[in-house]
Amino acid sequence: MDKDTLFSSFGKWVTPLNSVKFTQRIEEMKQDKYTKKLTTKAYLLLFLHAQLQQREGLRAIADDALLDDFQRELGLTSISASQLSRKHRQVKPELLAEIFLDLVNQIRQMSTNSSSQVSGLKIVDSTTISLNLKKYQWATFRKTKSGIKVHLRLVFVNEDTVYPEKMVMTPAGNNDRTQMEQLIDETDAMYVFDRGYVDYEKFDYYCDKGLFFASRLKKNAYVRFLESFSVPSNSSILSDSMVVIGTPQKRTENVFRLIETFDSDGNRIRIITNRFDLDPEELGDIYRSRWAIELFFKWIKQRLTLKHLYGTSPEAVENQVYLALISYCLLILIQLEMKSKHSLTQIYRWLRVFLWKPSTVWVERIQRE
Known part of the structure; x- marks a missing residue:
């Protein structure tokens, strides 16, 4: 994010975050107006680190702030779980959404797949995350269960890698078709989705609109x-x-x-x-490419933190979903910058191993054949 975060591998990982734009939006949204200790920047770094290290709770995140290496990045020496909870609830999801979309634009600019068979394909689907009924009554969708539904539109970087381009979060009881207008809206693309989105009126509308x-x-x-x-x-x-x-x-x-x-x-x-x-063979292959979104959902649920939520309010839950997507996009950007043929999983593993080592160590490992 700035010159002080470039020494460690963690600092290298978060470098694509636009420091100037981020600071301006914090001031415009007055996110740090009454903040004495935990700034929005420190919050973002702490919770991105928590995503990467799969922290299960706020106390574990607070303990991370005791690391000497991390303190230099954060600009603080300690923080309490209650302060983290309050900040996580107060940060506006719109701010994290802007950060996410800025990273998406960077990925789009760095991607060159115009000659690829998957060029122009956009995959639309959703995944459900189950929640405790007593804690998340605002997301009730069954008599004994609550849950949220994360609706995503994915784009291919290349034949093997995808990234999320747009996200909408709703209670799990909402039908997939209710989000089609937000996720299917560009004429220069080919959308692929499952039968949960079948809507004859929409099909006619798509034909009329090209x-x-x-x-x-x-x-x-x-x-x-x-x-x-x-x-x-x-x-x-x-x-x-x-x-x-x-x-x-x-x-x-x-x-x-x-x-x-x-x-x-x-x-x-x-x-x-x-x-x-x-x-017809091309169309068959195009639809089978939809499986990439299933693999994506599996990847982020296994390697980032979406199952253990850090807050119970709708804003806190939406913030955590955006933090997971931001973490994933930061890894994609590193892969693109290094022009690496290593898998995203391998780059992620090396980052965790070399997290507080000089960034050159991590970069050198990624660039090896």
């Missing part, structure tokens, strides 16, 4: 076939047709393409799309 998509069709969907196209006998495509979907009383106004093929597990699936210019 938005391309591919989705898995529900098994009980009513389909009227207009024309069938021939497919090679040795193809993974079982059928390729032009169809109208919906019942005679309520059906789509536009004509769509229906592809029957197999998913990554070998199960037979039907893919509905408004792309007629691509080969």
Whole structure:
């Protein structure tokens, strides 16, 4: 973030955070107006460190501030769990959302995948995080359980790596379709989503607006076939047709393409799309690329801190989700800067090992063949 954070590997990791813009927004939002000790900058560094080290509670985060190496980064010598809790609740999610989007723009500028098969693909999906009913009554979605739903739009950096481009958090009871307008809104992309987002009216709207998509069709969907196209006998495509979907009383106004093929597990699936210019095999591969978001959700849940929440208010929970996404984006930026062929998991492991070592040690390890 500034010249004092460049000596350690941790400092190198957080360097992409825009210090000037960050400071300006803190002042505009008056986030540190009554702060005497725990500044918003120190809060961000502490909680990013907690994400990286998978701290399970505020007391563990407070203990991290006792490290001599960390104290130099933070500008404070100690902090209490109650102060951390209060700050975590008071920081506005809008501020962390701006930091996240700034990192996304940096990733976008550093990414060059225009010739890639996955160029322009955007994957939309959600994951549910279960919560304690007594502590999170604002997120109730079952009689005995609360939960939140994290809706994401992912973009490919290259064939093997994705990054989150947009996030919306809702109570888990909200249907996925309620967030389609926020996540599917650009005409220069190809959106891929699962059958939880199937909405015939939206499909017609996408056609009218020039938005391309591919989705898995529900098994009980009513389909009227207009024309069938021939497919090679040795193809993974079982059928390729032009169809109208919906019942005679309520059906789509536009004509769509229906592809029957197999998913990554070998199960037979039907893919509905408004792309007629691509080969059916390409469309099958495009839909199977949706599995990348499942791997992404698995990655952040296993290696960052989303299961153990540091606060109970909606703001505190949303802040923690943004902190996890910011942590992930910082790792992607290091991978892009170093032009490393090492996996993100390996870069993450080395960072944890060399966290307070000189940044040159971590960088040298990443740059090795």
